[in-house]
Amino acid sequence: KPATGAFPEGFLWGGATAANQVEGAYNQGGKGLSIQDVMPKGITQRPSEGPTEDNLKQVAIDFYNRYEEDIALFAEMGFKVYRFSIAWSRIFPNGDDAEPNEEGLAFYARVLDQLEKHGIEPMVTISHYETPLNLARTYGGWTNRAMIAFYERYCEVLFERFGSRVKYWLTFNEINSVLHEPFLSGGIPTPKDELSETDLYQAIHHELVASARVTKLARAIMPEAKIGCMILAMPVYPLTPHPDDVVKAMDTAHGSYAFGDIHCRGTYPGYLLRYFRDNGIELNITEQDREDLTNTVDFVSFSYYMSVAETADPAKQIKGAGNIMGGVPNPTLEASEWGWQIDPQGLRVVMNDYWERWQKPLFIVENGIGAKDMLVEVDGVKTVADDYRIQYMNDHLVQVREAIADGVDVTGYTSWGCIDVVSASTAQLSKRYGFIYVDRNDDGSGTLNRYKKKSFGWYQDVISSNGATL
Numbered sequence: 001k002p003a004t005g006a007f008p009e010g011f012l013w014g015g016a017t018a019a020n021q022v023e024g025a026y027n028q029g030g031k032g033l034s035i036q037d038v039m040p041k042g043i044t045q046r047p048s049e050g051p052t053e054d055n056l057k058q059v060a061i062d063f064y065n066r067y068e069e070d071i072a073l074f075a076e077m078g079f080k081v082y083r084f085s086i087a088w089s090r091i092f093p094n095g096d097d098a099e100p101n102e103e104g105l106a107f108y109a110r111v112l113d114q115l116e117k118h119g120i121e122p123m124v125t126i127s128h129y130e131t132p133l134n135l136a137r138t139y140g141g142w143t144n145r146a147m148i149a150f151y152e153r154y155c156e157v158l159f160e161r162f163g164s165r166v167k168y169w170l171t172f173n174e175i176n177s178v179l180h181e182p183f184l185s186g187g188i189p190t191p192k193d194e195l196s197e198t199d200l201y202q203a204i205h206h207e208l209v210a211s212a213r214v215t216k217l218a219r220a221i222m223p224e225a226k227i228g229c230m231i232l233a234m235p236v237y238p239l240t241p242h243p244d245d246v247v248k249a250m251d252t253a254h255g256s257y258a259f260g261d262i263h264c265r266g267t268y269p270g271y272l273l274r275y276f277r278d279n280g281i282e283l284n285i286t287e288q289d290r291e292d293l294t295n296t297v298d299f300v301s302f303s304y305y306m307s308v309a310e311t312a313d314p315a316k317q318i319k320g321a322g323n324i325m326g327g328v329p330n331p332t333l334e335a336s337e338w339g340w341q342i343d344p345q346g347l348r349v350v351m352n353d354y355w356e357r358w359q360k361p362l363f364i365v366e367n368g369i370g371a372k373d374m375l376v377e378v379d380g381v382k383t384v385a386d387d388y389r390i391q392y393m394n395d396h397l398v399q400v401r402e403a404i405a406d407g408v409d410v411t412g413y414t415s416w417g418c419i420d421v422v423s424a425s426t427a428q429l430s431k432r433y434g435f436i437y438v439d440r441n442d443d444g445s446g447t448l449n450r451y452k453k454k455s456f457g458w459y460q461d462v463i464s465s466n467g468a469t470l
């Protein structure tokens, strides 16, 4: 039976990317190195000393030079919004420079020109897994309180230059992922198995304070702006109805809720304070920090790809492929080729849950499926018959509609990797998410030409009908 909740008028349909995964030009235009320049294999191996040629992100999909063509394709699909990130090291090459790099700012001004030309609303992620390498190596990333001031200075420049042109800002991509991937997410060079929990939670505290401080700054400089932080949403189901499994699932879920609770409510939740007490974690939290944290977000943004299950039974604690956030595989679900378990209803669960918990409008800023695509020729035109992607996205958007029928307030949806990008976890190009195929392979070969997949026309219809074709 079709849901009654239609998508609201003005719903912001679009797509999302991140600088390091699309731009390339890793050492051009005055850009400094970021942590991504030493992560040629993503999180699957330890960082290299310096940049290496096997890093696909050095060229990525060459968005730096092809943004006009790409944005025109987004416009052809009917995008209302495009979420992209600004590479911190394009603006402050070393992170601690006294003055910003004008050439970097000019690049993003050109991207904004292009979006304005097509009437596409920009949404900017300020920090998306691309901490300047110098801040990681010299300062220890977010473990160091000095990061707050560097980040604030960077934000101040962005707000002053682009404040009149950008309404939607996200302070940190998937802020909760720092618990699991401290280098990728927090620029923390100490390997996770050598990092103390106190250092890790102190780093998290610095990030949350920085996020709150720039939220305050944003309101002063850009009164019309909407500021969000962002969470990697992954609902945790108990593997069985046994209360031990239910409690274990609750504990795991708290690991992510904590971040949202702090940036939505402005204080540390009791269960996290208890965790600190039980584990002898003592943080340096100043009075000023406590006051800063009260600057909470305007909306709740999150990515959603999959759910996980949890069990208290050690014999059943099998780590599933792709479960970077922990949890065990759910025996009732199918998985993508990379082991990410597909659960469209989980999106409805998350939306209801977040809305009830925080009572702030939601923005789904990432969702999609990484798959191997095959370029074929149909009537002389190159394309990809990506029915599996259409299926995944259709099923998820139907659940968004269900959540709307449940009364959830949601502002928009930006699919992840609306054009093929270099994967964050594995640094592959063969893990494709886009509606637009980019001719570049894992060995770096390819013309970089763009081709519309079958899902391109499908999404175009979804947008033009405001979801009625789902």
Ligand code: BG6
Binding pocket: 018, 021, 129, 173, 174, 232, 303, 366, 370, 416, 422, 423, 424, 425, 426, 431
């Ligand atoms: C999110 C990140 O975790 O998932 C993106 O914000 C990332 O940067 C996306 O690309 C998909 O993950 P992956 O590893 O398949 O690229």
